[in-house]
Amino acid sequence: MNTIKNYNVALSCAGSGIGQSVINSIRLSKLPIKTFGFDVSPMAFGLYDCDVFLLTPAVSDKDYVSFVIATCVAHKIDLIVPCIDEEVQLFARHKAAFTKAGVKVLVAGERLVAICRDKEAMSRLLHPIVPIFVASYDKSSFAIALDKGEVHFPVIAKPRSGSASAGIHIISNAEDLQAINDGMILQELAIPHKKDLDYDFYRQQLDQKINPQVSEISVQIVADLQGEVIGQMMSYNKLKNGVPIEIFPYENEAILEEISQLYPFLKELGWKGPLNLQGRLTDNGFKIFEMNARFTGITGLRACMGFNEVAVCIQEWLGIRPELNRLDLTKNRFGIRQVADKAVSFDRNEEIKERSRLLHGKALKSKQTLLLTGATGYLGRNLIDALLESKDSFEILALVRAKETALALLPSEVLCYDVQDLENGQLVLGKVDVLLHAGFARPYRSQEELSDSLAFTADLFSRAVANQVPTIVNISSQSVYGQSDVLPWKETATIAPATPYGIAKYATELLLESTVAQHNHINFTSVRLGSLVGGAKGMVAVDLVSKLVAKALVSEPLQINGGTQLIDRLDLRDAVTAITTLLTHAATKWKKVYNLGSSTPMPLLDLAALIVDTVAVHTDVPRAAIEVHQSKDTLLAGMDCSAFCQDFQWKPKYTMLEGIKTVIDYQLAPDGLLLLTY
Structure with a gap:
């Protein structure tokens, strides 16, 4: 572009x-x-x-x-x-x-639109140019033509400016004619030719005074701003109540040749953009009974078949690559249509929410249902505690790998389900208001585990969107940035994961966005979470800070390679409050991705010194030494989190020092009741 x-x-x-x-x-x-x-x-x-x-x-x-x-x-x-x-x-x-x-x-121009809206004028003005329009009459002129033998029953009566086959009647005799009002027009029937696949059905329906909407040929022609044709497509359709439900690509050069004779006159009338002609191929050739200067109900289906007239017209009107604005289509697909369903959160529209409240005299549900993955993990367990304490409390469901383990670890208020429950329908995603996907193999896990997590994520997002879960939050990682660009990384920084974990996390973002793409009423975001620090339940002492604290607590020298590397850690408590804040803000205003970190990285050597000093001050353990070794390691980390802070009026509360203190306390008493306040 x-x-x-x-x-x-x-x-x-x-x-x-x-x-x-x-x-x-x-x-x-x-x-x-x-x-x-x-x-x-x-x-x-x-x-x-x-x-x-x-x-x-x-x-x-x-x-x-x-x-x-x-x-x-x-x-x-x-x-x-x-x-x-x-x-x-x-x-x-x-x-x-x-x-x-x-x-x-x-x-299009007003004159052309007016003719399209008046079927009698359409026939009267265009039939002399190319005799392919059904004869159309007002009620009085029809009576005259009937007396002269120029027209015969049955005919069809329809509103002069109607559409979608509304208000149509089959007129089989003079008595039927008397029953219609004077504002109707009468058209000769375009009866499909005798070799048409639906000819017998058409005649049978007609005998029962039913308008059989079969064998209709729709010709969609698109003109540029100068009135020159840039694309045309024909389809052979079956309709129900004026809506096409079966659509076959169709080719007939003779029909297109006849129609093309109209183009100069249509151009004079101000033709530009879409023009739809509807008719049938009869024993006397192609007969048009409807013309509309607009897009149609199967415009979207035509786009799926390669004929995206809307895109080309928008590009033409807005001057986007006009040299490429031509249309074509694939001819190896057919179309079928049926009723579509959409389940929309009341939070999308306050007026609708108020209607529901007035209907029942109260809100039907005071709490939203949150489905959380990763509930037994470090972030998940502490997030659940904060949500249960919050005044904006959720009904929390947990999707876990081991249900018995989860039941032992999580508060009794949390309803636990496993993958088998998801498969057999015990966990009904249609009841979920918010999906918070935080369950994923950690960076130190095997590539096989990362692959399994990615496959589970793809399946979960697919199921959630199929059930139209209104809001989806994906916990991603700062690892998607690798070592690209200059710090701090903004959300627009180059994505260049340096590890399998980073690649997998970026894949989850792409999966979510692509899965939701066709469902604009579903809100979503991916939160690129920085590394966390903090002693709390669920902590696994495999991260850098925990390892350095463990060494300092036994006076073992801290081996530092390099020391200039920038290390960024977000306090677990800040991560929890940030995510709970996100969940209580209007999801319709979310961006597709947010950075979430401390925004205050520090050199590795400074971090080691802070840990040693803090352990020395808060324990009786002798001060550990710091041994610095030369290294070419230039690992950097640090995100610009201003978008999150601005959108949710949030900012980190806890410093690295305060996070280190909680890690020290937790490692000294891992089974104790360490109470974190949020």
């Missing part, structure tokens, strides 16, 4: 089927776009797939356009995409006002 600019794109009526299709297409494009969903209803399906959602008045409201324009200006919207017919016509009519406000609108 020849630009790094990020663009703000709004979708009005994002909750419509077309809106969902547009959202899905934008996701697939991977363009640098922030999506803003506009809709009148907080329950609109597509809103929660957008990065930001905003409620609007109804499209019929007299101030709708001015509200939308003002909202676009306030949020610095670069381009807005109307997603229903009424809006397409409205935005085309007021395009100058959008342009004056500095907002581009992905819409």
